[in-house]
Amino acid sequence: MKPGRSLLEAGESILDRVLCVTGAILFSQVxxxxxxxxxxxxxHLDEARRQxxxxxxxxxxxxxxxxxxxxxxxxxxxxxxxxxxxxxxEAVTRVDTLTAAQxxxxxxxxxxxxxxxxxxxxxxxxxxxWSVFKPAVPTTLEGLVYALLGMLILMTVYHVGIKYPITRxxxxxxxxxxxxxxxx
Numbered sequence: 001m002k003p004g005r006s007l008l009e010a011g012e013s014i015l016d017r018v019l020c021v022t023g024a025i026l027f028s029q030v031x032x033x034x035x036x037x038x039x040x041x042x043x044h045l046d047e048a049r050r051q052x053x054x055x056x057x058x059x060x061x062x063x064x065x066x067x068x069x070x071x072x073x074x075x076x077x078x079x080x081x082x083x084x085x086x087x088x089x090e091a092v093t094r095v096d097t098l099t100a101a102q103x104x105x106x107x108x109x110x111x112x113x114x115x116x117x118x119x120x121x122x123x124x125x126x127x128x129x130w131s132v133f134k135p136a137v138p139t140t141l142e143g144l145v146y147a148l149l150g151m152l153i154l155m156t157v158y159h160v161g162i163k164y165p166i167t168r169x170x171x172x173x174x175x176x177x178x179x180x181x182x183x184x
Contacts, residue, residue, distance in 0.1 A: 012163075019154045027150025029135050031142045034117050037129045038105050044125060045098040052091045066092070098122075110142050 059069035066088070074085025101120035108116040137143070 015158070016155065019158050020151045023150035023152070023154035024147035025150075027153070028138055028143045028147040030114070030146050031138050031140065032136045033129065033133060034105070034113065035138075036133060037117070037126060038102070040125050040129050041098060041102055041105070041122070044122075045095070045102055048091060048094045048098055052095050055088045055091060110145060113142070 055069070056066050059066045062069060064072070070085050070088045070092075072085075073088065074082055076082045076085070101122065104116050104120050105113070138146075
């Protein structure tokens with residue numbers, strides 16, 4: 001065996017290990033990010049509910065339902081007051097949207113959670129979560145599954161997308177030129 005070849009094989013073995021560890025570490029952060037996102041989502045939902053309760057309380061004090069207060073406020077000839085009707089409508093919609101997202105994420109299975117997460121992703125909450133994200137080592141089954149998935153994906157990308165094409169090109173370049181059939 002050639003010394004250069006054994007050095008190359010040793011380097012490749014180290015690269016395999018580095019890719020496995022990198023994939024495991026990177027992908028195991030996905031459930032941690034989702035967990036921190038869900039906490040932040042809960043905070044947004046609590047605040048939206050508090051705001052909505054204030055509107056409901058104002059309606060109750062006026063002897064109205066919230067829907068009726070929104071309708072009367074939105075129909076007010078004063079543009080500033082009419083815009084408040086839109087604010088109340090947005091508060092109702094926000095509570096409904098955040099509640100649906102939180103419920104869906106809490107009820108999602110290990111296998112459906114990433115798809116549910118992406119389906120209910122609020123980009124402003126995701127950006128805020130990312131800005132304060134603290135990596136952690138999840139010690140859950142979900143963290144283990146993501147770590148294994150990360151190892152598998154990075155190894156597949158490396159072997160199928162990088163190593164195999166290079167090896168094939170080397171073999172093709174090293175193969176003796178074959179003469180076409182019937183040529184002398």
